[in-house]
Amino acid sequence: xGQTTEDGFLQLEGxxxxxxxxxxxxxxxxxxxxxxxxxxxxxxxxxxxTTLRMIAGLATPTAGRILVGGRDVTVLPVHQRDxxxxxxxxxxxxxxxxxxxxxxxxxxxxxxxxEIRQRVGRALAMVRLGHLAGRRPRELSxxxxxxxxxxxxxxxxxxxxxxxxxxxxxxxxxxxxMRGQIRQIQQELGITTVFVTHDQVEALSMCDRxxxxxxxxxxxxxxxxxxxxxxxxxxxxxFVGRINRLSGSRTGDGAIAVRGQRILGSPxxxxxxxxxxxxxxxxxxxxxxxxxVHQDGTNAVLGRLxxxxxxxxxxxxxxxVGEDELLVEQPTTGRPDLPxxxxxxxxxWRIEDTLVFPKEQAR
Amino acid sequence: MTxxxxxxxxxxxxxxxxxxxxxxxxxxxxxxNAVAFLAPVLNLARMSFNEALPGGGxxxxxxxxxxxxxxxxxxxxxxxxxxxxxxxFITLLTLVLSYPIxxxxxxxxxxxxxxxxxxxxxPLLTSAVVRTYGxxxxxxxxxxxxxxxxxxxxxxxxxxxxxTGVVIGLTEILMPYMILSLLAGFGRLDPRxxxxxxxxxxxxxxxxxxxxxxxxxxxxxxxxxxxxxxxISSFITPRLMGGGRVFLLATEIYDQAIVTLNWPLAATLSMxxxxxxxxxxxxxxRVLKAVE
Numbered sequence: 050x051g052q053t054t055e056d057g058f059l060q061l062e063g064x065x066x067x068x069x070x071x072x073x074x075x076x077x078x079x080x081x082x083x084x085x086x087x088x089x090x091x092x093x094x095x096x097x098x099t100t101l102r103m104i105a106g107l108a109t110p111t112a113g114r115i116l117v118g119g120r121d122v123t124v125l126p127v128h129q130r131d132x133x134x135x136x137x138x139x140x141x142x143x144x145x146x147x148x149x150x151x152x153x154x155x156x157x158x159x160x161x162x163x164e165i166r167q168r169v170g171r172a173l174a175m176v177r178l179g180h181l182a183g184r185r186p187r188e189l190s191x192x193x194x195x196x197x198x199x200x201x202x203x204x205x206x207x208x209x210x211x212x213x214x215x216x217x218x219x220x221x222x223x224x225x226x227m228r229g230q231i232r233q234i235q236q237e238l239g240i241t242t243v244f245v246t247h248d249q250v251e252a253l254s255m256c257d258r259x260x261x262x263x264x265x266x267x268x269x270x271x272x273x274x275x276x277x278x279x280x281x282x283x284x285x286x287x288f289v290g291r292i293n294r295l296s297g298s299r300t301g302d303g304a305i306a307v308r309g310q311r312i313l314g315s316p317x318x319x320x321x322x323x324x325x326x327x328x329x330x331x332x333x334x335x336x337x338x339x340x341x342v343h344q345d346g347t348n349a350v351l352g353r354l355x356x357x358x359x360x361x362x363x364x365x366x367x368x369x370v371g372e373d374e375l376l377v378e379q380p381t382t383g384r385p386d387l388p389x390x391x392x393x394x395x396x397x398w399r400i401e402d403t404l405v406f407p408k409e410q411a412r
Numbered sequence: 413m414t415x416x417x418x419x420x421x422x423x424x425x426x427x428x429x430x431x432x433x434x435x436x437x438x439x440x441x442x443x444x445n446a447v448a449f450l451a452p453v454l455n456l457a458r459m460s461f462n463e464a465l466p467g468g469g470x471x472x473x474x475x476x477x478x479x480x481x482x483x484x485x486x487x488x489x490x491x492x493x494x495x496x497x498x499x500x501f502i503t504l505l506t507l508v509l510s511y512p513i514x515x516x517x518x519x520x521x522x523x524x525x526x527x528x529x530x531x532x533x534x535p536l537l538t539s540a541v542v543r544t545y546g547x548x549x550x551x552x553x554x555x556x557x558x559x560x561x562x563x564x565x566x567x568x569x570x571x572x573x574x575x576t577g578v579v580i581g582l583t584e585i586l587m588p589y590m591i592l593s594l595l596a597g598f599g600r601l602d603p604r605x606x607x608x609x610x611x612x613x614x615x616x617x618x619x620x621x622x623x624x625x626x627x628x629x630x631x632x633x634x635x636x637x638x639x640x641x642x643x644i645s646s647f648i649t650p651r652l653m654g655g656g657r658v659f660l661l662a663t664e665i666y667d668q669a670i671v672t673l674n675w676p677l678a679a680t681l682s683m684x685x686x687x688x689x690x691x692x693x694x695x696x697x698r699v700l701k702a703v704e
Contacts, residue, residue, distance in 0.1 A: 107607050127610040134611040140604035144626045144703070153622075154612035205612060 058083040058241050059104070059209055064113035066099050066265075073099045075265040076113065081258075084239040086232070088252035091262035092288070097245045100262075101211050104243060106130045117208055128157070133202030137214040139194045141186040147173070147197050148182040154205035172204035175234060192223045199231065203238065210235065210242040216251060228255055249289045253277065261285050283409050286326050293332075293375045295325040296408070305405065308371030312348040314403035322408035329378035331402040334366060336388050338395030347397050350375075354392045368394050453686070459679035468673030478680040495661040496688065498575060499643040502582045506590045506639050507632065509583065514594035514631070515624075518601065532591050540585050544649045547581045548572060573655025581653040582643055589642060590635040597631020626703070633699040640692055644685060661685055 057080030066074040074096040081087050089097035102108040104115060106127035115123045122130055133154075142150050151172055155165045173179045176196035186194055195215060202210060215231070216224045232255045235242050246252050252259045253273040261268045261276060261284075269281040280286035287294070297307035299321060304311045307325055314325060352370040359365075364387065366377040377396065388394075460478055463471030482488045517528055535543065551557055551571040558568035571577055601624065609619040647662040654663065661681060669678035 105611055107610070127607075128613050128615050130611070131613070132611060134608065136604050136608060138602070138604055140602060140608040142605060142609070142623060143600055153609065153614070157613035157615075157618060201608075201612065 057081055058085075058118055059243070060114075060116040061100070061104075062114040062116070064100065064103060064110045064115060066096070066103060066108060067111045072265050074103070074110075077267060079260060079267070079270065081241060081243065083241055085258065086235055086242040086244060086256045088244045088246055088256040088259045089262055090246055090249060090252040090259050090289070091268075092247060094264075095262040096265040097247075097260075097262050098213055101134075101213055101243060101245045104209070105132055105134050105211050107134075131205070131207055132209045132211055133205060133207035134211045135195075135198045135202050135213065135215045137217055139186075139198040139218075141194055141197055141201070143186055145185075146182065147178060147184050147186070147189070150186065150197055151201045151204050154201060158205065168204055172200040175203070176200045176230075191219055192227065195219060195227065199234070203234070203240070208241070210240050212242065212244045214245055214247070217246075217248070224251075231255065253289070259289075261288065263288075280404065283324055283326065283406050286404055286406075290328060291376065292326045292328050292404075295327075295370070295373050295375070296322070297325050298322050307350065308373060310350050310370070312350060312403065313400045314348075314405035324406045324408055326404040326406070327375075327398050327402055329365070329376040330363070332375070332377045332396050332398045334368075334377055334379070335395040335397060337393055346400050348400060348403055350396045352394050352396060354388055354390050354394055356390055357387050359387075366394070368396065370396070456679045456682055459676055460683045462676045462679075464674045464676040468675070470675055478676050482677070482680055482684070491659050491661065491664060492684065494659070495644060498579065498660065499640055502579055502586065502643045503636050503640045505579065505583050506586045507636060510587050510590040510594060510635070511628075511632075513587075514591045514598065515628075517591070518595060518598045519603065532588055535585070536588050540646070541648055541652075543585055544581055544652045547577070547584065547653065551577060551580065572653065573657055575654070575658050577653035577655070578650045578658050578660075581649045582646060585646075585649060586639045586642055590639050593635030593638050594628065594631040597634050598628055600630075601627045629703050630700060633696050633703075637692055637696040641689055644688060 059079075059081040061077050061079040064074060064077045065072070077096075077100060079087075089100060091097050099108060103110050106122070106125060110123060113123070114121055117130075142153065145153070148169055151169045152165050155168060160168075169182075170179065173182055176199055178193060178196055178200065181189065181193065186197065189197065195218070199215070212231070216227055219227060228251060244252070244256060253276070256273065258270060258272055259276045260270050263284055269276060269285045271279070271281075276285060276289050280289065283294070286292050295307045297305040297312070300306050300311070304313055305323060305325060312325065350370055352368040352375065355367045355369050355374060357364060357366055359381070362381065363378045364381050366379070368375045368377055375396065459470065461474050461476065463473050463475050463477060465471050513532065517525060517532065520528060549555060553568070553570070553572070555571075557571060561568040569576070571580065605627070606619055606623055609623045610616075614622065644660075645662055647666055650658055650660050651663050651666070654660070661684070665678050665681045665685070668674045668681065
């Protein structure tokens with residue numbers, strides 16, 4: 050499996066999966082480089098898990114090809130694919146000890162007993178579970194089971210590691226910890242990894258690249274930075290991170306009219322109705338400000354405070370701009386001087402932070 | 413009589429001391445069981461140590477004669493061995509035929525599953541007597557099976573009034589019980605676990621042997637226990653399908669009690685069946701313990 054083609058270790062070419070009339074995945078193309086960690090990110094039912102199952106061989110594509118290291122594996126049976134899969138439910142063998150669970154994939158490969166023992170020992174040490182080798186899965190906590198599942202998938206030194214929402218059954222604190230651990234192990238082993246998640250924080254913080262999916266289609270492929278800062282459309286912008294949306298229309302001079310106010314944004318969008326989007330924490334507020342005049346490179350919009358939500362780390366201001374409501378987020382300062390509802394506010398943000406998209410057609 | 417031995421909650425032994433309510437609730441069923449089950453069984457046990465008098469009489473004297481005579485008589489030894497052997501074979505055959513059906517049912521979902529489950533259970537709505545006569549019609553020398561074999565140019569084997577007939581009839585009658593028991597025991601079988609085995613390089617066969625089979629063992633044990641007990645205590649089907657030529661424990665007990673009027677011998681044979689049940693139950697709990 051050593052050969053790495055220039056254009057990707059794992060290749061998906063026009064991969065499609067139909068169940069009757071329902072198209073779960075529609076003509077998906079993707080190249081994943083060797084050692085890369087790629088996330089499939091999207092809401093439930095977007096086809097991300099189906100795609101993962103097709104890569105693993107648990108589902109057969111209706112059309113298209115899947116290649117690993119240049120070799121077509123589209124119809125190769127699951128057990129010959131040499132991939133490690135970690136299930137959302139972990140799917141440990143309940144009738145086997147931790148050690149036997151991890152050894153399973155090596156036993157099916159008929160390796161010598163000594164080598165199996167050594168590799169199982171190393172894999173369990175890697176996930177820091179050596180002391181629990183003799184336990185049954187039901188005697189372990191969720192986090193421990195998750196690590197056994199990871200060790201079981203990694204011990205066979207798979208060509209590709211597939212993770213299906215591996216952290217979604219863990220509590221928040223453990224999830225943070227496991228995120229770091231998985232990324233660290235993945236980088237140490239340099240193993241090509243596909244990670245399915247609906248959690249944008251997971252995708253942004255762990256992965257080299259993100260594939261944002263919706264309704265069986267790829268909406269955007271890019272680095273976490275690109276996905277967050279240069280979203281391809283309204284869906285990506287609002288699914289990854291929080292964002293405000295304002296309806297506006299192009300005016301003759303290239304600016305955009307929003308609720309009677311004039312703002313500037315990326316000029317390449319054609320005339321007509323547009324959506325203007327801006328992230329809550331990129332907006333600064335000037336209370337009681339008039340701010341009519343645009344400072345260089347800044348947009349200014351007038352509004353009025355509707356209500357305030359104190360979240361601890363940040364405080365959220367809901368500000369009415371005409372009939373729209375904008376969310377503005379600021380770090381808390383420790384001073385108790387939050388303005389009263391009704392206070393006029395001038396909202397400022399940089400023109401580069403203004404995302405403009407053609408008005409979204411219903412789809 | 414015998415099947416009730418399975419579910420013998422006859423003793424009132426409240427688990428915790430806290431609730432007189434539990435005792436009060438258990439009392440009626442305990443009384444019913446004591447009168448209708450425990451007392452007759454004890455009576456039977458006592459009778460197996462009584463002397464059989466000519467003409468159907470029962471002597472009062474205590475004797476081991478029935479038991480010793482039973483184990484010394486080659487006819488009875490062979491009868492016991494045959495009974496256990498044939499019924500184990502029937503149990504095994506029922507398991508082999510039912511397992512794929514149960515596995516398929518377990519993996520089916522929605523309405524189709526409900527429909528198929530009803531289909532599996534529906535034979536239980538008809539009495540075993542009726543179904544046995546149905547088999548007689550099918551398997552008799554002039555029945556459709558024999559005719560089909562003859563039409564293919566072979567000499568049809570005798571399918572009725574011998575052990576073959578008993579095996580066919582009982583297997584079909586027991587299959588619903590086996591399928592339901594298997595399904596009840598398939599709870600731990602998660603399709604994801606099978607998929608995990610496949611991704612770890614296990615062929616379908618290895619996956620079955622190392623994952624599916626061990627995880628369905630509780631269901632297999634339960635089904636085998638139930639079917640073995642039902643098979644060895646069933647009387648009508650062996651009687652009708654065996655045509656009086658197949659000698660099994662249940663039919664022999666009937667003959668001794670009703671035809672020969674040797675009640676002490678019938679009682680001894682009944683107690684023997686109860687002992688066999690005990691052994692089956694012990695084997696079952698050992699399997700369960702091994703699975704845990």
